[in-house]
Amino acid sequence: MKINSALKAALLAVAPGIAWAGTLSPGLYRDAAGHSVYVGVENSAPDPASNDYFDPSTQHTGDLPADSRLKAKKLLREDAAIIDAPGGPLGVSLYSTDTSKRTTVVLIHGNDPETREMGFLIPYFVLNGINVISYDQRGTGKSSGNWQENGPVERAVDVQAVYDAYSTNPHVDAEHMGVWGFSNGGWTAPIVATSRPLKFMILKSGPPESLETNVCYSVAQNMQHKNYDVQSVASATETWHSLIGALSGKVSWDAARTLYLAASTKPWFADSYLPYFYPPDLGFPPPAAAAAARRRELLYDPTETLEKLRTPTLALFGARDRNVDVANAPALFRSAFAHGEMHDFTLRIYRDAGHQLKVSATGFNGEASQPERLTAGYPRIMIQWLRQRSLLTAIPPDSKTFTK
Numbered sequence: 328m329k330i331n332s333a334l335k336a337a338l339l340a341v342a343p344g345i346a347w348a349g350t351l352s353p354g355l356y357r358d359a360a361g362h363s364v365y366v367g368v369e370n371s372a373p374d375p376a377s378n379d380y381f382d383p384s385t386q387h388t389g390d391l392p393a394d395s396r397l398k399a400k401k402l403l404r405e406d407a408a409i410i411d412a413p414g415g416p417l418g419v420s421l422y423s424t425d426t427s428k429r430t431t432v433v434l435i436h437g438n439d440p441e442t443r444e445m446g447f448l449i450p451y452f453v454l455n456g457i458n459v460i461s462y463d464q465r466g467t468g469k470s471s472g473n474w475q476e477n478g479p480v481e482r483a484v485d486v487q488a489v490y491d492a493y494s495t496n497p498h499v500d501a502e503h504m505g506v507w508g509f510s511n512g513g514w515t516a517p518i519v520a521t522s523r524p525l526k527f528m529i530l531k532s533g534p535p536e537s538l539e540t541n542v543c544y545s546v547a548q549n550m551q552h553k554n555y556d557v558q559s560v561a562s563a564t565e566t567w568h569s570l571i572g573a574l575s576g577k578v579s580w581d582a583a584r585t586l587y588l589a590a591s592t593k594p595w596f597a598d599s600y601l602p603y604f605y606p607p608d609l610g611f612p613p614p615a616a617a618a619a620a621r622r623r624e625l626l627y628d629p630t631e632t633l634e635k636l637r638t639p640t641l642a643l644f645g646a647r648d649r650n651v652d653v654a655n656a657p658a659l660f661r662s663a664f665a666h667g668e669m670h671d672f673t674l675r676i677y678r679d680a681g682h683q684l685k686v687s688a689t690g691f692n693g694e695a696s697q698p699e700r701l702t703a704g705y706p707r708i709m710i711q712w713l714r715q716r717s718l719l720t721a722i723p724p725d726s727k728t729f730t731k
Contacts, residue, residue, distance in 0.1 A: 403422050417471075429456065432507050480627065527718060535633060549600070566583075570601075587605070647681045
């Protein structure tokens, strides 16, 4: 494997089916019922690594049951490296089945401490003909920094560095590279799409509204779910607007302090997410470094970026999403694209799904159906959409390089 200059730091491993101790290697397995099951590794701090699976025959997903009897059919090749990026070193892996040059997708994290191990999605893409590049979120795995001190713009710089590092890789078809972004990654992905010649973009629950609007929507949804009254919800969102306004210089810190201190005495304070994003001891105004970190994290509006999009895009939403205002998302996308030249845009909204496109009666996190199952059509629609654009490269049926 030839390492280009951006990959000069280190080649960590080239091996089939690398996995954390106690977990199955990513790949395709056969279960006791004869079903083909995609199994990946999932690793988000502080939880230990675990196996995540998807059974296309039932749409079941989630943590792989400990008593599963699986036989490996095909495992993945993982080429792991550390690359240089403006924000410091990034741990990255390229996943494939063989040494062929293929269409490649870069997976972009949501707002969580997730490593490059992103569950069944990696073998699902790879074994359907799309090589995958995944990286450690800042402050996890082999990546330096702190994911909580970055926002969409800084995360886009990381993904741009990943793109630049791998665009000359012999296993990557540089003319057919794309990105997949989940949730908060739905703000990052379009920034990359307007700065690099991407062939496609897939957004899973990616918000088209500003971070401020999105935060207030999420707060209102959570508080209503916890049965707080209308006035409490209004007070919480007003406090949020004042904090974000102070960070952007539109509201005085004295005004923000007054509302925040009043909010901190209310029974709904913890459920407003305020102490999570802005701890009470941070100060008004906060220290310069802390203020800069929260500006990066909370001040972003994607409208101008979406208007510049030219990349074919597939956007997927669950109608019961409590983190993204799906009722208004289509109108916001249409408004942005009406000012630009975006023509190849496909939108799908699944009526029975929440933020993670799992079937849910309420859409709130942790309240998915049991056993957990993905909404009908996802993730298959991604492969269908890519196939329609001639972006899939068939995996030879007799390829046994990494098969057990």
